[in-house]
Amino acid sequence: MWAEVSLSALTHNLRAIRKYVNPPEEKRNTPRKILSIVKGNGYGHGGPEVAKALEKAGSDWFGVTCTDEGIAIRKAGVKNPVLILTSFVPGEESRLVEHDLTAVIHRCEQLALLQQAAGRRSKKRVPFHLKIDTGMNRLGIASADVECFARQLAKSNRLELTGIFSHFASSEVFTDTAVGQQTREQEERFYAALERLRTLGIDPGIVHLANSAAIATRPETWADMVRPGAILYGYHPGYDPMEKREEAEARLLVKPVMSLRSRLISLRSVPAGAGVGYNATFVPKRASRIGVLAAGYGDGIHRSLGNRGSVLLRGKLVPIVGIISMDVTMIDVTDVDDAEIGDIATIYGTDGVRQHPANLVARSVGTVTSDLLCAVSQRVPRVYIR
Numbered sequence: 001m002w003a004e005v006s007l008s009a010l011t012h013n014l015r016a017i018r019k020y021v022n023p024p025e026e027k028r029n030t031p032r033k034i035l036s037i038v039k040g041n042g043y044g045h046g047g048p049e050v051a052k053a054l055e056k057a058g059s060d061w062f063g064v065t066c067t068d069e070g071i072a073i074r075k076a077g078v079k080n081p082v083l084i085l086t087s088f089v090p091g092e093e094s095r096l097v098e099h100d101l102t103a104v105i106h107r108c109e110q111l112a113l114l115q116q117a118a119g120r121r122s123k124k125r126v127p128f129h130l131k132i133d134t135g136m137n138r139l140g141i142a143s144a145d146v147e148c149f150a151r152q153l154a155k156s157n158r159l160e161l162t163g164i165f166s167h168f169a170s171s172e173v174f175t176d177t178a179v180g181q182q183t184r185e186q187e188e189r190f191y192a193a194l195e196r197l198r199t200l201g202i203d204p205g206i207v208h209l210a211n212s213a214a215i216a217t218r219p220e221t222w223a224d225m226v227r228p229g230a231i232l233y234g235y236h237p238g239y240d241p242m243e244k245r246e247e248a249e250a251r252l253l254v255k256p257v258m259s260l261r262s263r264l265i266s267l268r269s270v271p272a273g274a275g276v277g278y279n280a281t282f283v284p285k286r287a288s289r290i291g292v293l294a295a296g297y298g299d300g301i302h303r304s305l306g307n308r309g310s311v312l313l314r315g316k317l318v319p320i321v322g323i324i325s326m327d328v329t330m331i332d333v334t335d336v337d338d339a340e341i342g343d344i345a346t347i348y349g350t351d352g353v354r355q356h357p358a359n360l361v362a363r364s365v366g367t368v369t370s371d372l373l374c375a376v377s378q379r380v381p382r383v384y385i386r
Helices: 007-020 039-043 047-057 067-075 093-098 110-121 143-154 182-199 212-217 243-251 358-364 369-374
Strands: 002-006 033-037 061-064 082-084 102-105 126-131 159-165 206-208 258-270 288-293 310-313 316-321 329-332 344-351 354-356 382-385
Touching: 002 007, 007 033, 007 047, 007 212, 007 382, 033 206, 039 047, 039 369, 047 061, 047 067, 047 382, 061 067, 067 082, 067 093, 093 110, 102 110, 110 126, 110 143, 110 159, 143 182, 212 243, 310 329, 310 354, 344 358, 358 369
Parallel strands: 002 382, 033 061, 061 082, 082 102, 102 126, 126 159, 159 206
Antiparallel strands: 002 258, 258 288, 258 344, 288 329, 310 316, 310 344, 316 329, 344 354
16 A cells, blocks of 8 residues: 655645635735644654655744654754644653754643743743634633733743744534524634733734634634645535535636545455455345455555445446455446456545545545545555656
8 A cells, every 4th residue: 555645746735725715816925935844743744754844845833743743853954943742741852942943832831831941941042832722612712811821921031932823623614503602702702812812912923813714704813824634635624514515626726636546456246145354245136246455554545445436447336345455445447347457546646537535435434634634544554656
């Protein structure tokens, strides 16, 4: 099994997003920046390699989840700022400073730890971003703690606040419901906290809010910088109502970046009524040809696709049959007369002019596209093509 990663599609998506969030009629003095999300091993595409290609194409910032991901990006040669989105645990702050990674502060007491590390490790002020919890109730300083933060920051002469942000819980929802109103409410809370900081004499630096769904559909949230995740890799998130997806996809055209492939390693004739695979969950009603792919859930084929999913083979969709094993997956190739051992099957992605998009595969098993992309395991080689 291997994953083909199209760097040309990736850089196309970055440029499309940059152009989209910088409409010429705004006549901004400073273009909006792009913080490319490369956490989760670059959504399964290979974080360091993806980050290198995106930096070359002009990405201003990068976002990862933890210190180790940030260090991997640095070791790949990436020079632009890297934001550690879920921050650090006590003991990691020195490594953040050493590798010039930008910490996120989401609890007031983290400032003292970062201040100590800055005093030990750096001759210059160490930058950080502040995260405000605006209603997701996950990470971030509550609006009521802004004064606490300001007092602690006044004691932190080795630190510099260079950005402030929050994260939307449901920016893809546009229904007339409480959830549909949540994004507007989060914006209001965020800008109230921002104004309070400014009143206290604190320069917030770069302001950023918009994730993938907000980038595509909520221009009022774009602020100084946007944070594309799934759309950077070619997929819009799901919207509610569903018609919003078509509108968003038409406005912001992005190309799928990854195609996940495997080869047929076996073909056999199976009579009608004979069970296939573990627990015989597939029993053909006709004499069938069953192929075996050299990939399973240990590689990143979602186990729930067993007896529900399909793959592209010789330009045709053929069904996955039986329970998906750790290392192999079985497919019914009865209707592909010329199928032979060595043929390439596309789990999702493109096969010539045919497409089998990961978002449709994800939807068929009740999950999100990012789940499929991030599931591609480390043992799967990534092949980078232009």
